Amino acid sequence: MADGHQSGNQTDIEIPKEVFRLYDAYCHGDLSRRDFFARLSKYAGGAITVSMLAACVMPDYGRAQTATGEADLIEEEIAYSSPDGAGTMGGYLVRPAGATGPLPAILVIHENRGLNPHIRDVTRRAAKAGYVALGPDALYPLGGYPGNDDDGRALQAQRTREEMLADFIAGAEFLRTHEAVNGVVGVTGFCFGGAMANQLAVSLPWLKASVPYYGGWPAGEAAAQLEVPLQIHLASDDPRVNEGWVSYEAALKAAGKPYEAYVYEGTQHGFHNDTTPRFNPEAAALAWGRTLEFFARHLKTG
Structure with a gap:
């Protein structure tokens, strides 16, 4: 499974596998919150913002x-x-x-x-x-x-x-x-x-x-x-x-x-x-x- 699919209230976002890898590194202390968000910027663009990508991989309890x-x-x-x-x-x-x-x-x-x-x-x-x-x-x-x-x-x-x-x-x-x-x-x-x-x-x-x-x-x-x-x-x-x-x-x-x-x-x-x-x-x-x-x-x- 190369990519993940996240449905939001306003848009559907295809999440690259690399974003999940960044999240995994962040979860396990290999990346700081600041570095996590900074590296997410590589995968943002157009209507997809860093905040939207982060929201897609953060937990929803x-x-x-x-x-x-x-x-x-x-x-x-x-x-x-x-x-x-x-x-x-x-x-x-x-x-x-x-x-x-x-x-x-x-x-x-x-x-x-x-x-x-x-x-x-x-x-x-x-x-x-x-x-x-x-x-x-x-x-x-x-x-x-x-x-x-x-x-x-x-x-x-x-x-x-x-x-x-x-x-x-x-x-x-x-x-x-x-x-x-x-x-x-x-x-x-x-x-x-x-x-x-x-x-x-x-x-x-x-x-x-x-x-x-x-x-x-x-x-x-x-x-x-x-x-x-x-x-x-x-x-x-x-x-x-x-x-x-x-x-x-x-x-x-x-x-x-x-x-x-x-x-x-x-x-x-x-x-x-x-x-x-x-x-x-x-x-x-x-x-x-x-x-x-x-x-x-x-x-x-x-």
């Missing part, structure tokens, strides 16, 4: 698939102890209303900008599928997600990866012992959260399943430690992530570790995120369906 306050869900803003990380962490805990007993749980880990509305939406989707779902906010010690992704990225950059990993491990432990949970826990995550889901899979052998979406990889030698069922989702056009997958997959094979991996043709990094034009509805639906089937197989049976 009004596209959520679920809403807060739905009668079939119980939602809470919670705090939990993370002695090896922030000390105290916070998150968004959602579970099905009317459950007659403890349920399995899913930890949902956000991208590199804190617990934004999209990941809250994904957390609700997990709860609607019959799980107790927790979306931790790595920005909680800094005041929480600030309401926009730019400031969220800047805040998250102030925390160390080691501290945040400890906070997510503590979140999994919190779920494991929660009164609404039967002790069975899985994890999923997206981008930065995908990398964390990969790391939790080699750090917490008691997890029952891990489903990382287009995240980074642990060191190759960590593959030998893997005891957790792993299902991986990758975009076909995502060289930054996929380059590392080649060596990590080789390490998994060398260690004889079973895993499932799916590459979605014609998609870009972030294809599951329905708030940006990188969203691919067919691939996202297929990946999420596979995710829920995988969790049902490992969290709801046995």
Whole structure:
């Protein structure tokens, strides 16, 4: 897929693939906001302004698939102890209303900008599928997600990866012992959260399943430690992530570790995120369906 198509209120814009690459670099801290807008100018012209291009690739959180306050869900803003990380962490805990007993749980880990509305939406989707779902906010010690992704990225950059990993491990432990949970826990995550889901899979052998979406990889030698069922989702056009997958997959094979991996043709990094034009509805639906089937197989049976 060489280009993306974005429909606006006044015009339809064909977005060059290079614009998505600039956005990806901007999202991951390789470009400043100023440099991102400066480089967008190369692709503007005629009726298409830099501001219009930027608006096409920025997230639109009004596209959520679920809403807060739905009668079939119980939602809470919670705090939990993370002695090896922030000390105290916070998150968004959602579970099905009317459950007659403890349920399995899913930890949902956000991208590199804190617990934004999209990941809250994904957390609700997990709860609607019959799980107790927790979306931790790595920005909680800094005041929480600030309401926009730019400031969220800047805040998250102030925390160390080691501290945040400890906070997510503590979140999994919190779920494991929660009164609404039967002790069975899985994890999923997206981008930065995908990398964390990969790391939790080699750090917490008691997890029952891990489903990382287009995240980074642990060191190759960590593959030998893997005891957790792993299902991986990758975009076909995502060289930054996929380059590392080649060596990590080789390490998994060398260690004889079973895993499932799916590459979605014609998609870009972030294809599951329905708030940006990188969203691919067919691939996202297929990946999420596979995710829920995988969790049902490992969290709801046995």
